Amino acid sequence: MLTSTYHFKSSHKRELFNKCLTPAFVCDAKGRLLDANVAAEPLLSDQQTKNLWHIFDMGREELSTQDKHCQVVSLIQDSSQQSLFLLYVDKLDAKDQIYLVRAKPQLKYFNQPLGVRERPFFYDALTGLANHYAWYRRDQHRLYSAPCALVLIKLHNLRAINILVGMQSGDELLRELGESFKAMSSSSIHIYRFPGAKFLLVLNQPVESLENWLYENLSQLLRDELSCQDLQGMHLDWRAGATLYRNQETAQALMEECSIAMAHTSPSYPYVCYRDEYQMVIAHRNRQQNRIYQALENEQLDLWLQPQTLASGKIVGYECLCRLEDSNGEVIPPDEFLPYVDLNNWYAWLAQLVWARACELLSDWDDRLGHVPLSINLAGPELLDERFYQMLLKCYSQSALLRQRLGLELTETSMVGQLAQTKQRLSSLAQAGVTVLIDDFGTGHASLAQLVDLSISILKIDRLFVSHVLDSSIHSNIIKASVELANSLDMKVIVEGVETAEELHALKALGCKMFQGFYFGHPQSYQKLLEQFKS
Structure with missing residues (x-):
């Protein structure tokens, strides 16, 4: 029996490990065994068995973590029993690279030829095509049969299809596509099914132009016409990234080039060939993401204030606009950091920092700036974060100052697109006394019922309409109707993007009373605003 050198974080996990009916091991990335359960004892031939590779022929030197869920499946053969096992590898401790390996026994293959033994491993059960293991472990020699090109194909909207019509129809789609790929296969075209909805x-x-080959061959193959009734009329969003083999490149490097090319696809350009400059773009994105992450991690964030005024110029409030700063003190504007917040779902993280900074502003507020309300912007998804939502409820319920002085601002577009739970929580906050502002009003599709249900306090009319108020009666009529609607619902209106005296005069004639824009003041930090008032 192997001497245990790993300590589980709880006795419950230790008990589950010991009672597991299939062989289970704990090891490090190099396969060194730290523990094994009772079911694994028959595979531990003697006390010299200290490494996972002594038990299984893995064909590698360390455990793989390529899968985004930190799980890989590897079919291996036990040399002592001539049995096949399916390995499931999960991370137990990411920091120390400790893994839990479960070995599920497969069918016995005594005296079977190699081709029969390898088939369950090297072939995809759904489509019958060779799989990614076949490519990485068996067929990489095809790279050196010049000329060679790799094309990675992905059904970009498979997840949406599975949600709309069910996974069974999604599987039927992949099976049908597998048959089309088989018909395309030849001695010079080899096709592999990769995890998810990817094919290689x-x-x-020889191809004169790889890009032309893609459009000529894939456009017909990846068509929308399918036999599955559930998928009739449904658009299939196919994307493909391709690259050419060049001397000394590895299969993994080429696959990365295909993935980089695919990242540059769009509905208008679904097939893209790799270019060296794409690598520079990816590197720039990674640097930019790290720059933004570090700014959030170090809480290098400031709120710039833009005044909201009456026509006379009297300030009646401020909108707090978030700005990040990198390690060099350079300001990162919203149009640079917000796409990465969306991509990485950092909404709650950013909102927590903005909230904390806004509360600091209120506590340090100089009376000379007037006791006027502030508002911070939310995207909507952060309200689904239970911890952030409960914090908002608690703080607002306990502080009359926050209810009077700190509003929450969401765009109409984001509000309409939110889940029912998000709208319910926003409505609960409004009923608790929170001032809710709808930004960019008129650019979304909010219904009258939604405005009432959410207890909106203030509508902010978008700059899109203001910029045409002098030359378009349609835009003027929309502004006038919005003001009349808000008045009938006992809501206030702030008109955004006012930049000239002529625009201000026209907006006053339409019934507008509160304004925001460069005509009245640019966003600036609290310190600069305070210095301006002092001077």
Whole structure:
């Protein structure tokens, strides 16, 4: 029996490990065994068995973590029993690279030829195509059969299809596509099914233009016409990234080039060939993401204030606009950091920092600036974060100052697109006394019922209408109707994007009373605003 050197974080996990009916091991990334359960004892031939590779022929030197869920499946053969096992590898401790390995026994393959033994491993059960293991472990030699090109194909909207019509129809789609790929296969075109909705085409034939080949061959193959009734009329969003083999490149490097090319696809350009400059773009994105992450991690965030005024110029409030600063003190504007917040779902993280800074502003507020309300912007998804939502409820319920002085601002577009739970929580906050502002009003599709249900306090009319108020009666009429609607619902209106005296005069004639824009003041930090008042 192997001497245990790993301590589980709880006795419950230790008990589950010991009572697992399939062989289970704890090891590090190099396969060194730290623990094994009772079911694994028959595979531990003697006390010299200290490494996972002594038990299974893995064909590698360390455990893989390529899968985004930190789970890989590897079919291996136990040399002592001539049995096949399916390995499930999960991370137990990411920091120390400790893994839990479960070995599920497969069918016995005594005296079977190699081709029969390897088939369950190297072939995809759903489509019958060779799979990614076949490519990485068996067929990489095809790279050196010049010329060679790799094409990685992905059904971009498979997840949406599975949600709309069910996974069974999604599987039927993949099976049908597998048959089309089989018909396309030849001695110079090899096709592999990769995890998810990805397929790899390996071309061992000369092509005058790889991009032309993609459009000529894939456009017909990846068509929308399908036999499955549930999928009739449904658009299939196919994307493909391709690259050519060049001397000394590895299969993994080429796959990364295909993925980089695919990242540059769009509905208008679904097939893209790799270019060296794409690598520079990816590197720039990674640097930018790290720059933004570090700014959030170090709480290098400031709120710039833009005044909201009456026509006379009297300030009646401020909108707090978030700005990040990198380690060099350079300001990162919203149009640079917000896409990465969305991409990485950092909404709650950013909102927590903005909230904390806004509360600091209120506590340090100089009376000379007037006791006027502030508002911070939310995107909507952060309200689904239970911790952040409960914090908002608690703080607002306990502080009359916050209810009077700190509003929450969401765009009409984001509000309409939110889940029912988000709208319910926003409505609960409004009923608790929170001032809710709808930004960019008129650019979304909020219904009258939604405005009433959410207990909106203030509508902010978008700059899109203000910029045409002098030359378009349609835009003027929309502004006038919005003001009349808000008045009938006992809501206030702030008109955004006012930049000239002529615009201000026209807006006053339409019944507008509160304004925001460069005509009245640019966003600036609290310190600069305070210095301006002092001077």
